[in-house]
Amino acid sequence: xxxxxxxxxxxIEAAVKKAAxxxxxxxxxxxxxxxxxxxxxxxxxxxxxxxxAVINSSFVKYELNNRKEKWE
Numbered sequence: 540x541x542x543x544x545x546x547x548x549x550x551i552e553a554a555v556k557k558a559a560x561x562x563x564x565x566x567x568x569x570x571x572x573x574x575x576x577x578x579x580x581x582x583x584x585x586x587x588x589x590x591x592a593v594i595n596s597s598f599v600k601y602e603l604n605n606r607k608e609k610w611e
Contacts, residue, residue: 551601564597565598567601568581568601570603
């Protein structure tokens, strides 16, 4: 889910271009696999197809990894 090895700037730029092409907004979700609330947010969205459909109808989602050492 939150891949620490991605090229963030290039991926966000691609998400912005995709959103513009689809006439949508970008939903930048900052989180990490070590964050229980972040994982719960994703779990709730995937479990409830209505929430996921609403988000997907208006947004291109991008999950930005937030390293744990920044919070310690």
